[in-house]
Each structure stands twice: as C-alpha cells, then as structure tokens.
Amino acid sequence: MKRFHIVILLSLLLLSTGLASAGDVFVIGVAPHTSPRVILEMYAPLRLHMEKTLGMPVEIVTAPNFDVFAQRCLAQEFDIAVTTGHQARLFQKDAHYNPLLTYKAEFKAVVLVLASGTMKEPSDLKEKDVLGLSSASLVTLWGQHWLTENKVAPKSIKYVSASDSVAQLIISGDAAAGFTSLANYQKLVPDVRNQLRIFAESKPLAGRVYMLNNRRAAIQKEIVAALWAFAETAEAQKYFETNNLEGYRILKPNEMEEMDIYADETRKMLGTLK
C-alpha cells in the first residue's frame, strides 16, 4: 500500500512538473539568421529529438526579424532561444535566460564583396551602399563597428532578411558590400559563393547560443542532457556537418560577457523600437 501511494504521488508530481504536460508545447525560438524555411529545416532533427526525449510537442519558431525576435524573447515566449551572442547576452541579463551551450564552429562575421570587384580597402566602401542582415543581427552590428573602426561612412546601410539575399544583391550590384556570417557565406551555393569574396572577417564571436528560459529551470538538466544526446545522433551529425557547426560545446568563461557592448547596442535599439 505504501508503494502504491508513492507511485501515485510521483505520478502527480510528474504531471505537475510539466515534463509530460498535456497541452504544453516546448517552444524553441531560433533567431532569423536565415529564412524561416531554412530555419525549420535546419532545426527539424533537433525538434524531433527533443519531442521524443521530452515527451511533449516541440515547436521551432522564428521571427520576422531580429528585433521582433528579441522582443519575443524578452517577452518570455520561448523556452529555448537560439540566437547570436549579443542577443543571448541581452536575454541573459534582461530576461533571465540561462546559456546552455553553443556550437563548436567559430562564428565569425564577414564583409563580402564582389569577387570581381575592385574593393581593396575599407575606404572603398565610402559612399557605397552596404547591406546587412537585420540591424539587430550580430554580423550587422559588427559590420557597423568595423565601418566605424575603419572610419568608413557608407552611403547607406540596407538591411535584408537573408544572407542569400545579401549575396544576390551584391552580385546584382545593388550593394557594394554586405555583412553576413562566415557560415552563411560558406553555405551559399557555389555559383553564388564563387562570385563573392570575403573582404574582412571578425575574430570569433559568440555565435548561436542556446539560452534556456528560467521557467524551464526545473528541467534544465533533462534539456541539456537531451541536447547532448542529440549531438550524438546521426541526424545531429548531419546537421552539424551540413551547417558547418561541428557540434556543441560549453561556453567559455567570459564568452558571454564579451558580448556586452553588442548587447547594450541591441538594448538601445530595442528601446528605440518601443
């Protein structure tokens, strides 16, 4: 009888923890570093794994742009937010998200120009149209910092939604240069990639970090375990390989703190948006 009571109690406890809560959906929000379709495709294996592991529906969502993404994160819409370091730091500081892990592959921002172009110096971009992903994206923020550091005042900085759009616009001559990530550049189709070259490259930045919403703190261990377990799967290997991510790693000390300046910028931008 005693054992029976324990079983009942545990069942109730399990039900209350939300581990297998009826109607509960685990939302993984991914920053819109690329098109939603690509995001959904990229994170589909993770989603399936997490669903199986957590025993609850898992949803991969993104946002129309980084600003909206950030706002949603700050509004606690996501259980896990996968975003670049600057937003991750912002979420950590302002929304009590906990960093779990990141990818092994270095995240670098690059300045792309036309391979056949005449760009040699940063100053060649003076009075030229420059493209960036969302104004809130890390690569764009780094790019803007690079322009400032190189004292380049472009004619305009236009923001586009996807790296492939950046690439196409540079190729089409609608822009002289564009900011994107090294990974995105490497993912461009060869025909497109070959028409571009990396003009400048950042040092490794905190790339996409997996941030856990504090409301899921109770099952953090299970989630981390699930993530590491996913990393061992063939689908994850393929995912890592396809996207040049090399796998998961634990965040280095101060890695997040180094994103403070970008986080502050982002905060400022988000405040303006409000």
Add this chain to the structure above:
Amino acid sequence: MKRMYPWQTVRGRLLFLAIGLEALMLTVLITNSIRLLHSAMSNQVQSQAQQFSPVLIAALTAPLAARDYATMQAVVDESRIMGGLDYIVVVDRYGHRIAANGWPAAMPLPESSKELSLFENQNGPRYNVTMPIAFQHQPLGMLHFGINLSQLVQARKELLLQGVGIAAIEVVLSSALLLLLGFWLTRHMTLLTKASLDVASGNLSPSLLPEGDDDVGQLGIAFNIMSRVIKERVAELTAAKETAEAGETQLRSITHSANDAILMMDPQGAISYWNPAAEQILGYQAEEALGQDLHKLLVPEQNRIAKEEVFPEFLRTGCGNAVGKTLELFATRKDGQEITVALSLSAVFLYGAWHTVGILRDITERKESIRLLAQAKEEADTIIRNFLDTLIVISTDLKIIRVNQATCDLLGFSEKELIGKNVSELFHDSKEHVQSVFSFYADRYHQQLELKQELRNIELCYRNINGDRLPMSFNISLLLDDDGAVTGVVAGAKDVSRLRLALDKIALQKEYIETLFDIVPEGLLALSPSREVMKQNQAFKQILHTWSKRLDMTPEECACSLIEKILERQAENDTFTLHIRRDDTTAYFRCSSTVIAVLEGIASVVSIEDITEERKAEEERRLLATVIEQTGDSVIIGGTDEVIQYVNPAALKNSGFSEDELIDGISHIFRDVLLNASVIAELRNTVTNGLIWHGHYKSRRKDDSIIEEDVTISPVRNEEGELTHYVAIKRDITEMILLQRQLLQAQKLEAIGQLAAGIAHEINTPMQYVQNNVSFFEMAFNTLQDLLVEVGKTDRSQLSAEITALLATIELDFLLKEIPESIKETHDGINRVVKIVSAMKQFSHPGGNDKVATDLNRALDSTITVCRNEWKYVAEMITDFDPDLPLVCCFPDQLNQVLLNLIINASHAIQDHNKLDARDDLGRITIGTRKDGTWVEIQISDTGSGIPEAIQQRIFDPFFTTKEVGKGTGQGLAIAHDIIVNKHMGSINFSSTLGEGTTFLIRLPILSA
C-alpha cells in the same frame, strides 16, 4: 368529310415524329454537355485547389514559422485580391485564427467540400478546401480557403439557357421547314382529297388536278380521266334513276296511302318492304322491320311453322298454300300485343327470285266486337233465363216471342206453349186493357207525342194454368232498333201477392210497436234525421209534464231543452246522463240512444229515464259515506259473524292497525277490547235483541298502549228485519278521562285546600294563644330562673324551714335544667304545627287560571311537610335547595300535585323495596333544586326498588300502574307528565336502576312560555 385534327393526318404525324425526335436528341445533347461541363469544371476546380494549396502553404509556412502575422495577413490579402478565392483563413496549430480574409471572424469555418456543386447552396457557389500547413513534419497550422465558383455556376447557367434557347429555336425552325416540306409534298393529296369529296358529294365536274410527269402528276392524270368517265356514267344512271324514281314515287304513294299494311318478304325471309300502315298496325318502324325475319318478327311463336316446310317450294315455284288467299291469323305487335289480322299473300318474281307480297288488315276490333256481341247475347239470355221475376218479350203485334223460366214456373206453362200466344191470353184483365198496356207506345208514337220509353208498376193479374189470379206489378220497356223504331216490348213483373201480405204484416207490427212504444215505462223519443221529433211515448210526455211544472217551464220549453241536450250528448256516447236545472231545482235523466238508418238518413230513438230521485239518494249516500270517512270517531262494521268488514280511517288511526290487519277475514269487532267475557256476552245479547249498546271500555292499540273508548254498538237489519251487520262507533275518550281525573283530583285538592284553609284558620288562632303564652312563660321563667339559682346556691341554714322543706322535695336542679328544655320543645312543637298548617294552606291553595311566579323551594318544602306522614316512617328526607333559585312561572297547585305524586311514589318505592328485602331501615329521599340557564331543575331521588327496564317506556302512559288493585289508578305519572310537559312546556324524565332506586328530573322554564 369529317374534320381531321393535325395529329390524325400523315403530314402531322410525320411532323410530330420528326420534332419529337429532334427534341429528344437536343435534350440529350444539352444534358450531356452540362454533364461534361460539370465534370470538367469539377476537375478544374479541384486542380485549382491543388494548385492554390501548395502556393499558399509555401507562402505561409515561413511567416507561420516566424509567427509573422503581418506577413501572413499580407500573403492572405494578396492571394485573395488576385481573385478566384472567396476567403482565406490561416489557423495556427492551436486553432487560433491568425490571418483571414473574406470570412467573418465570428463565423465558424466551413467543412472541406467533398465534391463540386455547380448549384447555388446556402453558402453560395464555392468549393471549400482545408489543408494542413506543416514543414519538416512540424505542424504549423491549417489553411482554409474557398474557391469561388460563381463564374462556373454562371457559365453553367448560361450554357444551359443558351443551349435550351438554341435548341428551342432549332425545333421551331425544323418544325416550320418540315411543315412546309410536308405541305409541298402532299399538295396534290389535298387537291385529290378535295376533288374526290366533290365527286362524292355529287359534283361530277370537279376541278381538274394538275398533271405532270412525276408520280404525283400521273396521279392527277388518272384522277381526271376517272372523274370524266364517272360523270358520263352518272349521267346515264341519273336518267335511269329518274325514271325509276318516278315509278317508285307513284307506287310509294299508293302503298303509303293504303290503310292496310303492305309488306314484302325477300327470298331469305327478310322483310324488304314495310309501308306506313304496317308501322301503324304492327308498331315497328320501317327501319326496324326492314331486314328482319318476317316470321320471327310478327308471327307468335306458337303459330310459327318451320320455314323449311313451305319455303323451298315457294322459292322454287312461287306457289304455296297461303299464296293467293286471305287468311285470318294472329300477329304480334312490337309492344307484344297479339292482334288478329287478315292476311292476303301473293308472289312476285323480282331480281331473279320469288318475293312475297302481303297485304295485312287488323281485324282485332271486329273480332272483338263480334265476340262482345255474342257475349252480350249470351249474358242477356242468361239474365233472362235466370231472372227471378217473370219476363216476357212481346212483338209489336202483341205476340209473345220470348219468356223466361220464372214466367213458365209461375204460370205453369212451358216456353213452347207460351211462345206465339197473344199476350192478352195470359191475363185475367180485359183483353182491351192488356193490349192497350202492352202497346202503350202506339198512340203516342202515332200521335207524334213524346215517346215514353217505359211504364212502371202497372198492376195486372196473370192467369196461371189453373186459372188462378196472380196479381203482378209490371215494368214495361220498349225494344228499339237502330233507327229507333219500336220492335217490341219487354215486360218484367213481380208477384205482388206476397208483397201485399208482407205489407199487411208490417202494418200489424207497426201497430204493435206503436203500442209498445207508448206503454214502455221509460220515456221514448224518436228523432228524424233532421232532428225533429217523429214520435214520443206517454212516459216521455209524463216526464215533460212533471218537470215542466217543477222547473217552471212550458212542456215545449222542457222538451226543447231536453232534446237539445240529448242531441249534444248522443254524438259522444250511446248512453249518457244529463240534467236540466232551473234555479235550485235540477232534474236528472239517464238516456240511451240508438241510431237507425232510414230512407231519409239516420234517425235515432232515445230512451229517457228520470233518475232525479235516484241521484238524490246517491248524493245522500255519498254524504253519509263522507261523514263516516271524515269523522274522528272509529266506525267498524262487522257481519253477523262479527268479522270486521269495514273500518273507517279514524278506526285505523285510533287503533294504529292497518286496514289489512283489521279486515283480514278473521278479526272480529271485539278484538283488542279489554273486557271480560261476561261483559262481551252481555253486549252481544243486547245487540242481537235489536237494542243499541252504549258504554265505555278500554282497548289495546297496536303499540300496546291502552285507550279508553266511548262505544256505541248498533245492529243493522235488512228490509226483512234480519240482522245483517253490527256497527260499532267508538270515540277515544282517554284524554277526556285523563282530564276528568285531573279535574277531580284538582277538585279534591281544592276541597282539601278549602278544608285545610278552614282548619288552618281554626288552629291558627288558638295556636297563636298558645305560642304567646309559652313565650310569656319562657320569659317569666327566665326571670325566676335567676332567683331560683340564687336560692339554690344559698346556704340552707339561712333559708326558712318552709323553703328548705320545699327545696328538699322539688328537685330544683332537675327543674332548672328540664324546664327550659320543655319550653324549647314546646316552641318547636308549636312551630311545627304552624308550619304544617301553613304548608297545608299553601299546598291546597286553589290557584288561578294564570301562571304565577312561584318559589319552588317553598312549594317543595310545603309538599314535603304535607306528605310527611307518607315518608317519615320509611325514609329520611334530604333536601338540597338552591338558595338562589329564581321564581318560576307556573300553576302552583298543579305543580304541587306533581311533586306530591312523585314524593309519594318515592316513599312507596322504598316501602316496596324494604318489604321485598325484608328490611326495616330507612331509605332515603333526596330532593334538590338548581338553576340551569333559563331553566330550573327539580330532582327527586329515592332508594327504592327501581323501575324495571321492561316497563320504563310506559310509566307515563295513562292507566298504567304496577300497584295492586285499589292502590293506584295509574294516573299519577300520566297526570304529572301532562302537567309538566303540556301545561308548563317543561320536561320530566327519570333514570332508574333496579334494586337501587329512581331519580326523577323535572325541568321547567323560568319564564312563562
């Protein structure tokens, strides 16, 4: 030619067929087109849906994944603007609508359409599609959209409309074309038909048909030739026909005008000619008869001969048994009537065969006339032969040409002997007289006077064969021929000798009847049909004489009044009574009316009997009967056997028995009588000796109560003096006896009261002296008592010797003690005497006729005192009077009487109880009074023997007593009950327990009722 409807013509039928076929094909074409269109459109729409879906899903996947609702809405809006979609709604995985266009938010989304419908429905022409939006197996939401089908529906409608329109036009045009074609192709047929009809109608020169080389033209040539030839032939035939018609007309006029039926029969036996006379005679019209088998149509079945017997010969030769002859036959008319005909047959040879011609005449009437004539003759002969009276027929030359059997029997001659004789030879009367009688017409005829047809009641005397005179009464009539000439006379005669004899007898009887009419004691009156007095007898005249005087009328007035009433009443009944009244005098008559049929009508004979005295006696009897029925005295009638035969209602009421219980065939008039046998014997003896017995006796009613009756029993004798009945007349005098006893008692009490008053007055005065002296003595002794006490206390040595010696001898102490006691007892005794005297006076006070307010306590006290001697030896008296008892309005003397009776009854009851139980201790009589509302109650209880339950119901009955003879009359309680209940409107009841005692309770109203 009869008019043909379009569908009856070849042209029309072909046209309808062609149009019908075409319409059918067009319908199939249109239907199939619609079906194919629908199928194609369905596929198209589904394909469109399938095309739309991936595009929309693709467009929505990214914004759905990004939750970019604005982009989603933009995609939805753009997609719908392009047209073709009625609505687009995107729902997220949670069922929330996140983008919609064309569908109201509050309206639930429609189900996905399963199939295409190109018909309007409640949602309009629309194809609903629902598709899930998922990417990489991740459900993102649901896409709902509806493809607008209005254009398809419209297209379908227009297709149908236009198709039907075109088809209709096509049908119309086809019809017109076919019609024209038909008319062109069949034009010659119309002309041919018309020409043929012209020829048929007699126009032998019809319009020529168009001729040509084609087959229709050849038809025209052939028709023209034919019509020309026909015209020539017809002209020839017409001429021949006219000739034949002329002959036929002549023949027809002959046969039609003939009065006899003319008919022809062809070689097959069928009627080939039937003229109007045949129609008239036989009833069949020509068209009905022509062609019919003559034998079967006309010849009655029983008269038919087989055709095979005679026909072959006739057909071969034209000869036969009936040919050339006139036969009388029977024929059957159309209405079935058989007639007699005269048929003349002849044969004619026509068209190569023998035909029969018959001329037929209806001789039915003639045959009937002959038959009737023969029948009339036979009847006349029979009448004449069987005529009871004599009948002779005489020629104009006065010869007897016919006699009947009665004449022969009367005269004794045979018919042969009488025929041919001169009529005068038959009579005793003179020849001249006889001849003049039987030729009475001759003079008048010759004198050209009005011809008298007959003579009646001519008396002549026959002479029979024995020469006897036979008086006869003759009626003579003329025989006339058709011209009215006299051919003879017929003389019928009655033998009047017997009639004479009868008349004499009648006269004799009439005289006899008239004598009887007069001597009958009842009045008889004969009235004619006109209500006039034909005859009245002596008795009626006497009635008129008597009553006309009594009623102060003339006899005529009296007769008129009587007859008028008779006529009124006899219409209602044959037997009736009537009366005539004048002032106070009334005459009664009993009438009986008989109607007689006389020659002039209905007469009546009325007998009238004066029943006035009878009626008077009847009224007196009725009056007496009413008196007996209504009287309050019992009337009982018994026969000589004393068995009751009649009781009046009072007897039933007084006895309490029913009529059936008294008149039962065995109860006698002395039943229930409480008399001993000797008294009854004496009673019988008195009555049987013709004397009337009168007396009193008691009777027992049905309820066992006793009543006292005053009885008179009388004998009834018949006219012969024989005793037939006893009549007992009884009057209930119970109450009267009761009242008498009451009165007697009251008178006794009054006398006692008067005596008591006198005694009281005599006693009062000396008692007053005594009381005064005793009071003085008491007072004086009281004064001396102190002295004597002192003397007694004084030392004897101080007293004189005399006084000392007296004191030694007189017992002073004893005297001092006893003398006051004696004085007190004397006072008590005196008071008691005064009280008794006062009570007696009070009790026996006569009282008045009015109620007075009375102190019942005091009345009771007086009564107790008065009857002390009755109760003091057997009971102690306990009184419990209400000191506040109000005065009661009553008759004090009567009430005292009641109280006295009850107290005495109580003491007697105790006495009887002690005797029964052999006891000598005192019983107890308790008398109490109390007020109860508007009543006062007096309760008198005793400890006596009690009243047995069996008699408790009767103790208030008069004469009821349980005491031995001489000890009580049984009236006391009856009187008490009467006084309390009837005189004072109170009640007296009791309760009693055997062996323990009885309590009477009297309740009296305080106020006078």
